[in-house]
Amino acid sequence: MTADGFPRLLRAEWTKFRTVRGWVIGMAVAALLTVAFGLLGAAGNVSSCGGGPNGDDCPAVPRGPGGEAVNDKFFFVHQPLIGDGGITVRVTSLTGIITYPPPNHDEIVPGVVPWAKAGVIVKESTKQGSAYAAMAVTGGHGVRMQHDFTGDVAGRRGGVSAASPRWLRLTRSGDTLTGYESTDGKSWTKVGTARLAGAAVQIGLFVASPCDLTVEEGLASGTTDCRFTEATAVFDHVSLQGGAPGGRWRSADVGVGSDPDGTPRHPGGLEESGGTFTVTGSGDIAPLGGEAGQTVERTLTGAFTGLIVMIVVAVMFATAEYRRGLIRTTLLASPRRGRVLAAKAIVIGTVTFVAGLVGAVVAIPFGEQILRSNGNFVLPVSSLTELRVVAGTAALLAVAAVFALALGALFRRSAVAVITAIVAIVLPYLLATTSVLPADAAEWLLRLTPAAAFAIQQSVPEYPQVIGDYTPSAGYYPLAPGIGLAVLCGFAALALGLAVLRLRRRDA
Amino acid sequence: MRQELHAEWTKLRTVAGTGWLLLALVALTVALSVAASAATTCSSAGCGHDPAKLSLAGIQLGQVAVAMLAVLAVGGEYSTGMIRTTLVAMPRRATVLAAKAAVVGGLTVAAGTVAVLASVLAGRLILPGNGFTAAHGYELLSLADGATLRAAAGSVVYLALIALLSLGVAAAVRDSATAIGVVLGLLYLFPVLLVVVGNPDWQRLVRQISPTNAGLAIQASTDLPGLPIGPWAGLGVLVAWAAAALLGGGLLLRRRDA
Numbered sequence: 001m002t003a004d005g006f007p008r009l010l011r012a013e014w015t016k017f018r019t020v021r022g023w024v025i026g027m028a029v030a031a032l033l034t035v036a037f038g039l040l041g042a043a044g045n046v047s048s049c050g051g052g053p054n055g056d057d058c059p060a061v062p063r064g065p066g067g068e069a070v071n072d073k074f075f076f077v078h079q080p081l082i083g084d085g086g087i088t089v090r091v092t093s094l095t096g097i098i099t100y101p102p103p104n105h106d107e108i109v110p111g112v113v114p115w116a117k118a119g120v121i122v123k124e125s126t127k128q129g130s131a132y133a134a135m136a137v138t139g140g141h142g143v144r145m146q147h148d149f150t151g152d153v154a155g156r157r158g159g160v161s162a163a164s165p166r167w168l169r170l171t172r173s174g175d176t177l178t179g180y181e182s183t184d185g186k187s188w189t190k191v192g193t194a195r196l197a198g199a200a201v202q203i204g205l206f207v208a209s210p211c212d213l214t215v216e217e218g219l220a221s222g223t224t225d226c227r228f229t230e231a232t233a234v235f236d237h238v239s240l241q242g243g244a245p246g247g248r249w250r251s252a253d254v255g256v257g258s259d260p261d262g263t264p265r266h267p268g269g270l271e272e273s274g275g276t277f278t279v280t281g282s283g284d285i286a287p288l289g290g291e292a293g294q295t296v297e298r299t300l301t302g303a304f305t306g307l308i309v310m311i312v313v314a315v316m317f318a319t320a321e322y323r324r325g326l327i328r329t330t331l332l333a334s335p336r337r338g339r340v341l342a343a344k345a346i347v348i349g350t351v352t353f354v355a356g357l358v359g360a361v362v363a364i365p366f367g368e369q370i371l372r373s374n375g376n377f378v379l380p381v382s383s384l385t386e387l388r389v390v391a392g393t394a395a396l397l398a399v400a401a402v403f404a405l406a407l408g409a410l411f412r413r414s415a416v417a418v419i420t421a422i423v424a425i426v427l428p429y430l431l432a433t434t435s436v437l438p439a440d441a442a443e444w445l446l447r448l449t450p451a452a453a454f455a456i457q458q459s460v461p462e463y464p465q466v467i468g469d470y471t472p473s474a475g476y477y478p479l480a481p482g483i484g485l486a487v488l489c490g491f492a493a494l495a496l497g498l499a500v501l502r503l504r505r506r507d508a
Numbered sequence: 509m510r511q512e513l514h515a516e517w518t519k520l521r522t523v524a525g526t527g528w529l530l531l532a533l534v535a536l537t538v539a540l541s542v543a544a545s546a547a548t549t550c551s552s553a554g555c556g557h558d559p560a561k562l563s564l565a566g567i568q569l570g571q572v573a574v575a576m577l578a579v580l581a582v583g584g585e586y587s588t589g590m591i592r593t594t595l596v597a598m599p600r601r602a603t604v605l606a607a608k609a610a611v612v613g614g615l616t617v618a619a620g621t622v623a624v625l626a627s628v629l630a631g632r633l634i635l636p637g638n639g640f641t642a643a644h645g646y647e648l649l650s651l652a653d654g655a656t657l658r659a660a661a662g663s664v665v666y667l668a669l670i671a672l673l674s675l676g677v678a679a680a681v682r683d684s685a686t687a688i689g690v691v692l693g694l695l696y697l698f699p700v701l702l703v704v705v706g707n708p709d710w711q712r713l714v715r716q717i718s719p720t721n722a723g724l725a726i727q728a729s730t731d732l733p734g735l736p737i738g739p740w741a742g743l744g745v746l747v748a749w750a751a752a753a754l755l756g757g758g759l760l761l762r763r764r765d766a
Binding site for chain 2: 037040041044045046047294298301304305308309311312315316319323413414415416417418419422423426427429430431433434437438440441473
């Protein structure tokens with residue numbers, strides 16, 4: 001074979017594909033179905049600002065410095081800081097209440113949720129979503145330094161009490177904020193640093209306490225419930241460096257909701273006596289997860305329909321050769337059998353990638369529009385993430401098609417290959433997401449089977465510093481996007497390898 | 509009709525794949541049922557699990573073997589050209605399809621019964637060890653119990669109806685690969701829609717019209733009033749799907765050249 005053999009082979013396979021009308025129509029139908037079912041799925045979600053008692057006034061969801069949707073509700077005792085400075089406090093107690101927790105659901109009990117936070121904070125302004133850095137003690141995760149909603153660095157473990165208090169310090173020098181902690185106020189340990197630009201910022205004490213999430217696994221789908229909690233922290237030895245002369249502490253209930261009659265709901269508070277600050281607050285300073293709205297990938301569900309059609313076409317692209325005896329001509333013309341299969345894989349992969357890309361590119365903007373017009377909040381993601389979701393969906397379809405093609409060449413019987421491909425990719429996804437199986441079994445399915453590849457569509461990550469319903473049925477995958485797709489690639493490579501082996505060994 | 513039945517039985521009996529597919533039906537059903545029963549625990553009273561449904565979860569996988577058996581019974585004849593011989597020998601096309609349906613349905617019922625009995629037995633042995641005990645409000649899984657018997661017998665009927673649905677689709681599209689794609693699309697797309705559609709009214713509608721979800725309502729043994737569709741009505745929906753497919757396939761078989 002000459003040097004230009006492979007391009008010719010590619011061209012031959014491409015000619016075979018494009019001249020079978022059914023296959024070309026099949027690909028077009030696959031792209032259309034991807035869009036149609038995606039829009040149908042989007043249209044099936046109507047929301048009226050979930051949970052709010054006064055249904056139709058949808059509060060704007062604040063967005064953090066990174067563009068992500070965030071929760072930014074806490075009680076803030078603050079004063080302005082211009083230029084360099086810092087704050088040092090001692091925390092002697094963190095207590096709280098949890099309302100109506102299971103199993104009996106009928107009382108308010110004392111307790112602190114794991115991610116209740118109390119400590120010192122430097123924030124760009126009291127506006128929700130503005131940049132910040134904070135040093136805090138938490139209910140169950142020790143001392144943390146957090147910044148700009150997604151940043152989270154662990155400090156010393158353990159809780160706080162009058163017998164073992166924690167000292168926290170946050171200093172600002174130029175644009176750099178540094179957090180320190182100490183058990184005695186003398187020897188300090190650096191926890192982390194963060195950047196915060198702007199000349200004038202707010203500095204002070206804060207307390208937040210996220211709601212207490214419980215997930216009950218049910219028959220059809222799990223039900224989640226998030227119960228109101230409140231935390232109270234006691235600070236003393238409060239010292240402020242670099243504050244305005246004669247500065248006074250002011251209180252702000254950042255992001256507090258209000259009842260229909262205008263009174264604040266669950267207000268926080270501050271009591272000050274002789275240098276001891278007792279601060280009560282509720283809410284959370286954290287990124288929002290999938291429970292807060294609809295994700296972009298919701299509009300790409302139609303890819304499943306497209307996937308099934310593409311699998312059928314890809315399998316036929318391999319098996320039709322055997323059915324018509326064309327394979328003997330093909331192998332006579334290019335006796336290097338591995339190359340034939342490689343050319344076929346490239347052609348079917350490229351065609352499905354393009355069809356999937358077209359489907360996804362059309363489905364996302366229209367789907368988002370439908371979701372929004374139905375009153376849904378679509379969680380914002382960076383354009384890089386959106387690109388990954390779109391290109392990833394197309395890549396997923398392309399690799400799945402190559403997998404199906406390889407199965408077709410391996411089994412030489414179209415029905416067996418189609419069924420194997422669909423059962424391997426679609427069934428595990430269904431079993432995992434429809435709550436037939438318990439969450440940990442579902443996660444193993446999405447690690448080990450080709451369905452792991454759907455992780456490439458997950459646009460909102462799992463945040464370790466937020467307790468959420470991170471189960472497959474809530475749209476969270478156990479593997480990182482790229483690794484999930486790599487699992488499918490592994491299966492496709494394995495099938496392709498076996499197919500080449502079989503093609504070489506056996507008569508056609 | 510006797511001749512046609514005999515001919516179809518001979519064809520199906522002597523094709524290499526049939527035995528393997530029936531074996532796969534039993535193995536896949538029991539394997540997934542056992543896995544689901546073993547993976548689910550009930551830690552307190554009212555944990556919301558349906559033991560009958562759980563112990564028969566494998567039907568979700570077993571139906572794939574049934575669909576394939578039925579599709580190949582028709583599609584196989586088209587790919588080899590055998591269909592022309594068949595129709596020359598037996599010109600009454602509707603009767604041929606009916607005979608195919610009877611033979612494929614009969615085999616499915618036979619193998620399905622084995623699979624279902626084994627799954628229920630496995631559930632009976634495994635579930636009490638996972639907290640499905642009298643203390644948590646669960647009795648030992650038993651076919652003497654009306655709801656469990658309905659779930660078990662209904663699952664066998666469900667498999668037979670899936671066979672008829674697949675047979676009809678295969679007769680309509682005349683190609684194994686396309687037919688299997690269409691059948692699996694029908695079986696799996698509605699459940700996928702359920703994952704993404706948040707609107708409860710739509711979800712209810714999907715559960716009421718989907719062949720899989722409505723058909724498998726027959727497996728419910730607890731919380732019947734809360735179901736979007738009752739067990740028998742749900743099976744009725746699948747009957748309608750199967751009848752429509754078979755009727756459509758039969759009409760096309762009569763109208764078109766083979």
